[in-house]
Amino acid sequence: MQHTESIDGAGVAFKAAHFEALLDAPHAADFIEVHAENYLGAGGPPHAQLAALLEQLPLSVHGVGLSLGGTAPLDRAHLQRIRALCKRHAPTLFSEHLAWSSHDGAYQADLLPISFDRQTLRRVVEHVDQLQTALQRQVLIENPALYLEFAPLGDGMDEVDFLDELSQRSGCGLLLDIGNVLVSAHNCARDASDYLARFPLDRVGEIHLAGHSRQALNAQDWLLIDDHASPVAQAAWQMLRAVIERGGPRPVLIEWDRNLPAWPVLAAEVASARAIIDAARPMGATGIARA
Amino acid sequence: MNSALQHAFRRALEDPRAVTPQLLAAVRGNHPVARIAVYRNNARSALVSTLRAAFPAVERLLGEDYFGAVSEEFMRQCPPRSPVLNEYGGEFAAFIDGFSPLHGFPYLGDLARLEWARPTAFHAADASPPVFDPGSRAALLSLVEQRLGWHPSLRLLHSAHPILRLWQSQVEGAPAPLPDEWHPATLIVWRRGWHVEVQQILPPERELLEYFENPGVFAEATLTLPRTPAQLAASFATLMRLQLLIGAHHINPTEEDKP
Structure with missing residues (x-):
């Protein structure tokens, strides 16, 4: 049976290297998330592994390549493949990014920054609308990790206002990536606490957490790089506590995509997220039943 | 953000010399060139990792550095058209056949064909x-x-x-x-x-x-x-x-x- 009704608790970005460990003890996580673009092949082990895990755990599918912030129309062929994937594995959640990656038919293999202004908002609303129509469901849109900010076209908008209005106008939910909040705040000289205080938590359907690293700009200054290659930073755990206390429990995903640790290390991160979520539940409630 | 800015940014990711004054003027904050370079490095390292994973024997024969340089040239001539990176590399064998610095290694193209058939079979x-x-x-x-x-x-x-x-x-x-x-x-x-x-x-x-x-x-x-x-x-x-x-x-x- 596939669990498609709801997602609750703490999940993990699934990697094939952890398949056996997760299959042996699936309830070390409450759900799994995979990148859509890694599962667009016709068959083979990736789909078989996913199907085996979905006997035990619900699924979230995370797109990284639709280029919703692009000035070009969405790639219809790619959208059709994403739709077929959703039909095949029936994920409970589907999310994508507030970013662009394709231009003039070439894919840039990174999540590139948009500017925050009315013209861009109109375009992203159209693209999110097109995506939700194609998938016949609500999607979640993730706040970006920024290494630079572009000057707006005309009157600028604040990123939180942009996401809030995108969500109101398109009907999409939001994916709050706390690591991205920290990275963008440092890199673009913003106040992360202020960003979180103004973030519309009632629109948030999922939270992401991941590690980041530093890259020097010169002897005094550095950028934070959202590389998903290390444990979640203490500052991010504190922010998660504050967000859950204020907004209530939400599904929380641990992303660790490079320099993969042994499964117990990752499982411990998932357990930490679960403890924070459970601590914020009303007395006696423990979320979904666990074996 | 308009199409001209996306075009300029894309060009700057493909070639560090293509960073234009108009693009720099559109970036807020200090060190704009270094900030643009983060995106360039992310994109390149994602593609080179993809090619290294798909063509381990070609990489061993050429050595890590030379394989990196050949990959850069391949990425320039044949950039990915789709975000499905496990499908990126199908043109690598033909590229090697036509790449004159490698003509002294006439078996490399076929070796790349053999390597590419493996992930193709994996996902079939x-x-x-x-x-x-x-x-x-x-x-x-x-x-x-x-x-x-x-x-x-x-x-x-x-x-x-x-x-x-x-x-x-x-x-x-x-x-x-x-x-x-x-x-x-x-x-x-x-x-x-x-x-x-x-x-x-x-x-x-x-x-x-x-x-x-x-x-x-x-x-x-x-x-x-x-x-x-x-x-x-x-x-x-x-x-x-x-x-x-x-x-x-x-x-x-x-x-x-x-x-």
Whole structure:
């Protein structure tokens, strides 16, 4: 049976290297998330592994390549493949990014920054609308990790206002990536606490957490790089506590995509997220039943 | 953000010399060139990692640095058209064939073809081969009358070079082929169960396999192929034992599998 009704608790970005460990003890996580673009092949082990895990755990599918912030129309062929994937594995959640990656038919293999202004908002609303129509469901849109900010076209908008209005106008939910909040705040000289205080938590359907690293700009200054290659930073755990206390429990995903640790290390991160979520539940409630 | 700015940013990611004053003026904050370079490095390292993972034997033969440089040139000439990165690299073998600095290594293109056939087989559609039971006369009789075709993962590769031996020498630590072992070879790459397999195939099996490239019936093959019935039966048993053929009714993908 596939669990498609709801997602609750703490999940993990699934990697094939952890398949056996997760299959042996699936309830070390409450759900799994995979990148859509890694599962667009016709068959083979990736789909078989996913199907085996979905006997035990619900699924979230995370797109990284639709280029919703692009000035070009969405790639219809790619959208059709994403739709077929959703039909095949029936994920409970589907999310994508507030970013662009394709231009003039070439894919840039990174999540590139948009500017925050009315013209861009109109375009992203159209693209999110097109995506939700194609998938016949609500999607979640993730706040970006920024290494630079572009000057707006005309009157600028604040990123939180942009996401809030995108969500109101398109009907999409939001994916709050706390690591991205920290990275963008440092890199673009913003106040992360202020960003979180103004973030519309009632629109948030999922939270992401991941590690980041530093890259020097010169002897005094550095950028934070959202590389998903290390444990979640203490500052991010504190922010998660504050967000859950204020907004209530939400599904929380641990992303660790490079320099993969042994499964117990990752499982411990998932357990930490679960403890924070459970601590914020009303007395006696423990979320979904666990074996 | 308009199309002109996205175009300028994309050009700057592909070539550090293409950072224009207009692009820099659009970036807020200090160190704009270093900030743009983060995106460039992310994109490049994602693509080079993809190519390194797909072509480990070519990388071993060229060395890490030289492979990186060849990859850069490939990325410039053949950038990915789709965000599905496990499908990026299909043009790498042809690129190597045409890349003049590598003309002293005429086997490299075919080695890349062999490497590319592996992930292709890994992600190919699933299909269950028919039960092959040499002990059951009824099952065998039904099989020889059945319309059969290639498993969706199967690729047949011909090379003037011993590319399987070369591949094994780079990836599995086997000895490299000696000059007197430098023979042409025909290989099959396919997925049996969940495992990708590669092996050399001899002329009798190859002829029969080519017969089934367009789905056909073994009983009819025995009338057209220039081999004795005993030879053909032995070859057919080999193809069935290796699970290279499936029932032709499985060959057209279902609606769900179509892109």
